[in-house]
Amino acid sequence: MSAPASVPAATPTSDVDPFAAGHLAEPGPLHGQLRAAGPVVRLTRYDVHALARHQEVHTALVDWQTFQSGAGVGLANFRHEKPWRPPSLLLEADPPHHDAPRRVLSEILAPLALRRLRESWQAVAEELVESVLATQRTEFDAFEALATAFPLRVFPDAVGLGPDGRENLLPYGNMAFNAFGPRNDLVLADAHRTAGLSAWVNDQCAREALSEDGFGARIWAAADRGDLTPAQAPLVVRSLLTAGVDTTVHGLAAALYAFATHPEEWQRLRERxxxxxxxxxxxxxxxxxVQTFFRTATTDVEIAGTRIPEGGKILMFLGAANRDPARWTDPDRFDLTRDPSGHVGFGMGLHQCVGQHVARLEAECLLTALARRVEHLELAGPPRRHLNNTLRSWASLPVRARRAN
Structure with a gap:
């Protein structure tokens, strides 16, 4: 008699709200629970399937044909919900609509194209660090003085924005990334300024608002050549302003926090x-x-024995995948001897962050300038988080720095 066919294990379920304040403030315990529960966990509160292990997250990110971005990379499903703004041509579009904007920006933001910025950005970083150390003495808020100040100076300049109104960029990005989650208190807190911030950002994307030598002008030049349509050009500029500021600011803050809490790694950087x-x-x-992104199944598909129905949303926990012990040794440690390639912090595949080389250049300039001048870096008080539905954000990062002789 033949053995009975094995029955697939039931998909684990959870009524947890990953967008609750406690989980946004400290996501680690939830990430561990989701990874331990299984490769796929159904979140009943939002009727979505969650992926928290590196293998499944990576697979979903690279398979854009099965898991589309065009139905929205947030909880809202654009198949039957109207977006709060025109969808991003980079984040919220798939081929063929994604192809031309991606190609244009990839050329403008390629590493070779960014070489002309290195010298000027390094000079700005040196000037900023020297000014902070001279005026703030030994203790200062590294989030405000460095992680925020540097990108808000060099990146808008590179895009071609004027000097006025740059204080709107972080609130706009905060609002945009909050909108990828549920309509909770974080979203409602921004409701009163949605129209004003959106109008300001849209104004900055017009050809006449941009300098003649920045990324924005080159995007409009691509439209003149026919590589983009005139309707696409301002949306591509908007993508830069939406995704190119907050992510870098909080990435730089993460690096500064890492070094302030890992003195041996700071010395390693100073030496190398x-x-x-x-x-x-x-x-x-x-x-x-960037902690999470959603995708939408384009067909009935099976992930690790769990059937995802066509039109179903999946929630990818990028932060959980990046600390998956099945992929990383001692994943909770910040370690410069590690090869971090393969992390999904910039996404992966077709929709991988097109501006990641810009962020890396900003980080290289700021961190090398700081390492030359600061012998020892440590926390001067408890850091404060700023809650966001998508971003692992900061409100303050008090540090104590000892200048090198």
């Missing part, structure tokens, strides 16, 4: 400044400034 880029990637893996 060429590790600046690797240290940024390791900080992105370790803290995952």
């Amino acid at each position: 400044p060429e590790l600046a880029r690797i240290s940024f990637d390791e900080a992105v893996r370790w803290q995952s400034p």
Whole structure:
């Protein structure tokens, strides 16, 4: 008599709310629970399937044909819900609509194209660090003085924005990333300024608002050549302003927090400044400034024995995947001897962050400037988090720095 066919184990379920304040403030315990529960966990509160292990998250990210972005990378399903703004041509579009914007930005933001910025950005970083150390003495808020100040100076300049109104960029990004989650208190807190912030950002994307030598002007030049349509050009500029500021700010803060809590790694960087880029990637893996993204199944599909119905949403926990012990040795440690390549902090596959080289250059400039001048870096008080539905954000990062002789 033949053995009976094995019955697939039931998919684990949970009524947890990953967007509750406690989990946003400290996601680690929830991530561990989800990874331990199984490769797929159904979250009953939102009727979505969650992926928290590196293997499944990576697979879903690279399979854009099965798990589409065009129905929205947040909880809302654009198949039957109207987006609060025109969808992003980079994050919320799939081929063929994604192809031309991606190709244009990939050329503009390629590593070779960014070489012309290195010298000027390094000079700005040196000036900023020297100014902070001179005026703030030994204790200062590294989030405000460094992680926020540097990107808000060099990146808008590179895009071609004017000097006025840059204080709107972080609130707009905060609002946009909150909108990827449920309509909870974090979203409602921004409701009163949605229209004003959106109008300001849209105004900055117009051709006439941009300088003639920045990323924005080159995007409009691509439209003039026919590589983009005139309607696409301002949306591509908007993608830069939405995804290119907050993520870098909080990535830099993650790196500074890492070094302030791992003095041996700070000394390693000081001895080997060429590790600046690797240290940024390791900080992105370790803290995952972008914690989650959604995808939508384009067909009935099976993941590790669980059937995801066509049109069903999956919630990928990038932060959990980046600390999966099945993928990383001692994953909760910030370690510059580690090879962090393969982390999903910038996404993966077709929709991988097109601006990641810009973020790495900003980090390299700031961290090398700081390492030259600061012998010892440590926390001067408890850091404070800023809660966001998608981002692992900061409100303050008090540090104590001892200048090198």
